[in-house]
Amino acid sequence: MKKVILSMAALAMIFATSCSNDSKETMNTDQQAKVDMSDFYLYTDADIDEQSRVASGQKSCHSMVNLNRLLNENPGLEQTMYDIEYNLRAAIAAKKPDGAGNGNGNGGGNNGGGTDPDPGFTDPVSIPVVVNIIEQYSNQVTTQQINSQIAVLNEDFNNNNSNTSGVPSEFSGAVADCGISFTLHTVNRVVSTQSSWGTNDAMKHSSQGGIDVTDPSTYLNIWVCEIGGGxxxxxxxxxxxxxxxxxxxxxxxxxxxxxGGVYGHGRTATHEVGHWLNLRHIWGDGQCKQDDFVQDTPPSNGPNYGCPSYPTVNCQTADMTMNYMDYVYDDCMYMFTNGQNTRMRALFESGGARASLAGN
Structure with a gap:
């Protein structure tokens, strides 16, 4: 009799587990239906593209080159970044009344990450900044430079760049006030005779003559040094x-x-902090069908330089050359879009990759 009871209990447990698994599978299927990840990519041809730009005398951002390197060095990073993107899109979808719009942007999907109106990430965010300076002589980087950089970040992430008044009417409705503020917390300095540091993160380690990171769950760390190579x-x-x-x-x-000349007005930091907050280059580091995962940024086939006239047309649409995530001169970039704002602000939601910086 005891054996019969035990057998029945075992069957009940198997049935219950099966139902539970079915429920989880259904839930996951429902979530997958709401979050389109079909456009997501990480590796790009940035190593070749940026090397070519530098070789031709153009200035360059190496964030995508750095990403390729980190993906090669860290086998689990690809999955980690996929999960971050998935959770970001799910958070955006949860803010939308119908849950729609959480796949890709320019490249043929229906990403609500770029739609207007903003889905509701409105709480102010204040980020304390640690500036780590590796300089060739004492006070090479002045206090005025440091203070001006914090001021520029606050201008740009709060839509106070005076040049924004020149935005073409085609894009005027997309200009975002991101409501993200930056406060200077600490300045660390070390003197080094090293002429250039490259992009392999040596400046981030005291063991290599640089400065170690200060708790990145609480602070935005900015390292200032001679990078080299344009x-x-x-x-x-x-x-x-x-x-x-x-x-x-x-x-x-x-x-x-x-x-810094035409790049000496603090917008490099605005551009790079945009990457730190999960924004891609405006052209998606590819051709017309490569996406930056934002719907209200038009597709393009490459970066713009200088101060382009409007309209500059690529991919059959006018480029948003004045976006902070392009490569134009500092005085000629002056806007983030609502869609870019949504992507950045979703990181600060509970469970988001930068949530600890907002106290979540």
Whole structure:
């Protein structure tokens, strides 16, 4: 009799487990139906593209090159970044009344990550900044530079760039006030005679003559040093190693600095912090069908330089050359879009990759 009872109990457990698994599978299927990841990509041809640009004398951002390197060095990073993107799109979908719009943007999907109106990420976010300076002589990077850089970040992420008044009417409805503020917390300095640091994160380690990261779950770390190779800066996307999390800016291109010329007005940091907050380049680091996962940024087939006239047409649409995630001169970039704002702000939601910086 006892054997019969035990057998029946075992069958009941198997049935219950089966039902539970069916329920989980149904739930996952429902979630998958709401979050279209078909367009998501990580690896790009940036290694070749950026090398070619530098070789031709053009300035460059090496964030995508850095991403390729980190993906090669960290086997689990690809899955981690996929999960971050999935959760970001799910958070955006949850804010929308019908749950629609959470796949890709320019490349043929229906990403609500770029739709207007913003789905409701409106709480103000204040990010404390640690500036790590590796300089060739004491006070090479002045206090004025540091303060001006924080001021520029606050202008740009709160739609206070005076040049925004020149936005073409085609894009005027897409201009975003991101409501993200930056406060200077600490300045760390070390003097080094090293002439250039490259993009392999050596400046982020005291063991290599640089400065170790300060708790990246609480602070945005910015390293300022001579990068070399015509590189303005680079950033680490959410999900990368905590020991190297942050942004690197070339000394001449940090803050208001005459030595930086047309790139000497602090917008390199705005661009790189955009990457740090999960924004891709405006052209998606590919051709017309390569996506930046934002719907209200038109597709393009490559970066723009200088101060392009409007309209500059690629991929049968006018490029948003004035976007902070293009490569134009500092004075000629002056907007984030509502869709880019949505992507950035979703990171600060509970469970988001940058949530700890907003106290979530």
């Amino acid at each position: 590189i303005l800066g680079y950033a680490q996307f959410p999900g990368g190693p905590s020991s190297t999390d942050g942004v690197v800016i070339g000394t001449d291109f940090f803050g208001e600095n005459a030595a």
